[in-house]
Amino acid sequence: MKQALVTGASSGIGAAIAARLLAEGWAVTGMSRTSPRPAPMLSHLACDLADSGAVAAALEKLGPVDAFVHAAGVLRVGALDRLRIEDGQAMWRLHVEASVQLVAHLAPRLPEGGRIVLIGSRVAAGAPERGQYAASKAAMVGLARSWAAELAPRGITVNVVAPGATDTPMLQDPARSGVPPRMPPIGRFVRPEEVAALTAFLLGDGAGSLTGQQIVVCGGASL
Secondary structure (H helix, E strand, O other), X not given: OOEEEEEOOOOHHHHHHHHHHHHOXXXXXXXXXXXXXXXXXXEEEEOOOOOHHHHHHHHHOOOOOOEEEEOOOOOOOOOHHHOOHHHHHHHHXXXXXXXXXXXXXXXXXXXXXXXXXXEOOHHHHOXXXXXXXXXXXXXXXXXXXHHHHHHHHHOOEEEEEEEOOEOOHHHHOHHHOOOOOOOOOOOOOEOHHHHHHHHHHHHOHHHOOOOOOEEEEOOOOOO
16 A cells, blocks of 8 residues: 655645545555544644654654655735745745755655655746745745656656645635635636645656646636
C-alpha cells in the first residue's frame, strides 16, 4: 500500500486531498495543528508548520512515504498602504520555508518514482491587493521547477497545482473581508474535490512524465 504525507489535512483542500487518496487505496498521514476527521488508514502528526522546530520533531516520527503533498496555506490580503510585514513573513514561512524544510527531509528518502505536489495559487502570476501572497506562491513554482530538474533522474516528479478561488473556509476568512474573492467565469467557485482529483492524478502512474509544471484550476478566471 502506498503512503502519502499531506499537510493541512484537517481542513479545506488538504482534507479533500486526504479523502481522495484514502478512497483510492492510499494510507495517509496528515500533518496539521488540528486533528482531521478520523478515517481508516488515516493517521495524524500534530504539528505547527510555522514552527521549524516542531516540523523537525514531527518528521522524526514519520515513517517511509511514497508521496508528499504540501496543502497547508494561509492567506493575508490588503492594499499596499495596509500591508503588514508580519503577514508576509507568516505566508513565506508556511508556503516557502516549510516546503523547503519538508522536501529537503523527504526527497532523499522517497523511492524511485516518488511524487511531490505543492498546492500553489493562480494568484502567483500577480493580483491587486494580494502581493505578499502572490510572491510566496510564485516562489513555490520556482522551487518546484528546480526540484523537478534535480530529482528527474530518480523518476521523482514535482508539480504545483494552482487553484483559483476555492470553496473552503479560507474563502470566508475574516482577515480578507476587505478584499472579497472574485467569482470565476463558470459562475461558481472551484470545489476542493476538483483540486483533489487533479492532485491524485499527479501522484499516480499516469503522470510519470509530467514534472516541473504549474497546473492552474481556476474556473476560467485566468482567461
